[in-house]
Amino acid sequence: MRIITVSREFGSGGRELGKRLATELGWDYYDREIIAEIARKCSVSEDYAHYMLGQTFSSSAAITMGQSFHIPEVLQSTQIKLLREQTNVIKEIAARDRDCVIVGRNADLLLRDYNPLNIFVCADTASKIKRCAERSGKDENLSEKELLKNMKAIDKNRKNSREMISDSPWGDPKGYNLIINTSGVEIKKLIPSVAVFAKGWFESKDKD
Amino acid sequence: MRIITVSREFGSGGRELGKRLATELGWDYYDREIIAEIARKCSVSEDYAHYMLGQTFSSSAAITMGQSFHIPEVLQSTQIKLLREQTNVIKEIAARDRDCVIVGRNADLLLRDYNPLNIFVCADTASKIKRCAERSGKDENLSEKELLKNMKAIDKNRKNSREMISDSPWGDPKGYNLIINTSGVEIKKLIPSVAVFAKGWFESKDKD
Numbered sequence: 001m002r003i004i005t006v007s008r009e010f011g012s013g014g015r016e017l018g019k020r021l022a023t024e025l026g027w028d029y030y031d032r033e034i035i036a037e038i039a040r041k042c043s044v045s046e047d048y049a050h051y052m053l054g055q056t057f058s059s060s061a062a063i064t065m066g067q068s069f070h071i072p073e074v075l076q077s078t079q080i081k082l083l084r085e086q087t088n089v090i091k092e093i094a095a096r097d098r099d100c101v102i103v104g105r106n107a108d109l110l111l112r113d114y115n116p117l118n119i120f121v122c123a124d125t126a127s128k129i130k131r132c133a134e135r136s137g138k139d140e141n142l143s144e145k146e147l148l149k150n151m152k153a154i155d156k157n158r159k160n161s162r163e164m165i166s167d168s169p170w171g172d173p174k175g176y177n178l179i180i181n182t183s184g185v186e187i188k189k190l191i192p193s194v195a196v197f198a199k200g201w202f203e204s205k206d207k208d
Numbered sequence: 209m210r211i212i213t214v215s216r217e218f219g220s221g222g223r224e225l226g227k228r229l230a231t232e233l234g235w236d237y238y239d240r241e242i243i244a245e246i247a248r249k250c251s252v253s254e255d256y257a258h259y260m261l262g263q264t265f266s267s268s269a270a271i272t273m274g275q276s277f278h279i280p281e282v283l284q285s286t287q288i289k290l291l292r293e294q295t296n297v298i299k300e301i302a303a304r305d306r307d308c309v310i311v312g313r314n315a316d317l318l319l320r321d322y323n324p325l326n327i328f329v330c331a332d333t334a335s336k337i338k339r340c341a342e343r344s345g346k347d348e349n350l351s352e353k354e355l356l357k358n359m360k361a362i363d364k365n366r367k368n369s370r371e372m373i374s375d376s377p378w379g380d381p382k383g384y385n386l387i388i389n390t391s392g393v394e395i396k397k398l399i400p401s402v403a404v405f406a407k408g409w410f411e412s413k414d415k416d
Contacts, residue, residue, distance in 0.1 A: 122381045173330045173379060179387035186412045193408025200401025204394050 002027075002202050003094060003116035004101045005108040007162075009171065010154040011128030013182045014121035018103040020188060024195040028100035030093055030107075038085045044078075052079050053086060053105075054157055104158075108176070109166050117201050120176040127183040177201065210235075210410050211302060211324035212309045213316040215370075217379065218362040219336030221390045222329035226311040228396060232403040236308035238301055246293045252286075260287050261294060261313075262365055312366075316384070317374050325409050328384040335391040385409065 004021065008014020015031060022029035032046075039049040090110045093100065102111075108118040123131070125148070132147050142150070159170035168175035178201070180194070212229065216222020223239060230237035240254075247257040298318045301308065310319075316326040331339070333356070340355050350358070367378035376383035386409070388402070 120381070124382060171381060173328070173381060173387045173389060174332055176387075177389050177391075177393075179381045179384075181381060181385050183385075184414050185385075185409065186414055189412030190408055193405040193412070196404040196408075197401040200398055200404075201393065204397030204401070206392050206394055 001094075001097045001114070002099045002198075003107075003111055003114050004198055005111065005116045005118050006101065006103045006121060007106075007108060007118070007158075007170075007176070008104070008121035009123065009128065010151045010158075011132045012121045012123040013131055013187045015103050017119075017121055017180070017182070017187050017191070017194070018101050020191045021194055021198070022101035024191050025099070025101070025198070028093075028096075028098050029103075030100060031103040034086065034089050034093075034102075034105055037089045038082055041085050041089070042082055044082075049082055052082050053161075054154070055079070106162055106165065109162070109168075115205070117178065117198055118176045120171055120173075120179045122171060122179060122181050124181075124183045209302075209305045209322070210307045210406075211315075211319055211322050212406055213319065213324045213326050214309065214311045214329060215314075215316060215326070215366075215378075215384065216312070216329035217331065217336065218359045218366075219340045220329045220331040221339055221395045223311050225327075225329055225388070225390070225395050225399070225402065226309050228399045229402055229406070230309035232399050233307070233309070233406070236301075236304075236306050237311075238308060239311040242294065242297050242301075242310075242313055245297045246290055249293050249297070250290055252290075257290055260290050262362070263287070314370055314373065317370070317376075323413070325386065325406055326384045328379055328381075328387045330379060330387060330389050332389075332391045 004018075004027075006014050006018035006021075008017075018031065019029055032050075035046055035050050035053070038053070039046040042049065044052075086105060087110055090102065090105060090107050093102065094111050094114050102116075108116060128151060129144055129147055132151070133144075136142065155170075162168070162170040166175075171179075173179055178197070180190075182190075212226075212235075214222050214226035214229075216225075226239065227237055240258075243254055243258050243261070246261070247254045250257065252260075294313060295318055298310065298313060298315050301310065302319050302322050310324075316324060336359060337352055337355055340359070341352075344350065363378075370376070370378045374383075379387075381387055386405070388398075390398075
């Protein structure tokens with residue numbers, strides 16, 4: 001079984017890359033499906049699970065709620081429960097023993113025993129803003145400033161959630177096998193090459 | 209014309225990757241040839257040119273020579289002359305208008321107008337030490353401690369020489385198009401996939 005994990009900066013096109021890569025390879029694909037499964041197991045709504053898993057309450061909730069250095073216990077315990085379930089769900093996916101691509105959720109760390117190909121996707125700020133602007137619906141007309149603020153907040157949560165369970169800094173080349181900078185590149189056109197690279201990578205691994 | 213530049217950490221196998229990639233693609237390859245050309249043009253030996261271009265005298269010479277904050281003018285002017293010639297030689301290579309792979313020498317920055325595919329090669333410390341130990345001749349029996357010291361010194365010079373002419377930090381994902389971590393990978397086996405990726409990358413570039 002081969003597992004590819006995709007971590008990414010918000011707006012870099014990492015999810016698109018992961019999804020298209022899975023299609024190109026004909027492998028299983030997991031992203032929001034993980035949230036749905038966690039929500040089902042914990043009897044909460046998907047939106048709630050998504051929100052809670054995207055926050056790092058250790059720092060942000062205290063500020064949001066104006067209670068410095070105090071995070072309500074109910075939030076803490078719910079988040080811990082959801083995080084624990086997330087680990088279970090991701091390990092169950094690996095136990096299915098089928099080639100797959102998993103986007104986000106620190107799957108690279110949780111599945112390190114399976115020696116996945118860990119890809120990180122980044123892009124320069126201008127490309128990310130352009131991509132977000134193209135992607136967002138006509139209803140949400142965010143200014144560039146608001147977009148940048150959201151982008152930073154989401155990436156900060158991703159960084160925190162990684163660094164809570166690992167010494168390997170988020171987005172640092174040493175923590176991944178491949179980093180793709182999507183600036184100036186049409187992801188759709190790049191996919192066949194990424195797929196060839198991925199298959200080649202699994203074959204070129206040291207046997208020791 | 210397509211240009212691939214390869215920057216790398218010492219011991220990561222970046223030169224091997226660059227050389228094999230050029231062979232696989234059937235493209236021209238430049239590495240030490242650049243030094244030879246500079247040496248010829250400046251009427252110095254290759255070893256001297258190599259040494260002088262590998263140093264960042266702004267900081268290191270002052271310490272080596274025990275003259276704090278003073279670098280002999282003759283060294284400064286020789287190095288500036290060699291660096292200027294290096295820029296010329298690299299631009300002449302690009303002007304040949306042939307597909308090529310160039311290893312090192314900040315070619316990614318010097319040739320940015322040609323939109324090269326800029327690859328950075330890294331690896332974890334254990335892999336780099338293993339690679340260096342395998343590569344070094346039986347004559348030079350360096351201890352692991354000495355090896356690490358050399359490794360750090362060379363990478364520091366590479367970092368300094370980049371950051372003297374660019375705001376983009378050495379090894380930072382945003383400054384390259386692709387980062388390959390060679391830890392646990394047999395480079396020779398990976399090359400066909402890197403070649404496919406490289407060709408695909410040039411075809412997937414935005415036209416705007």
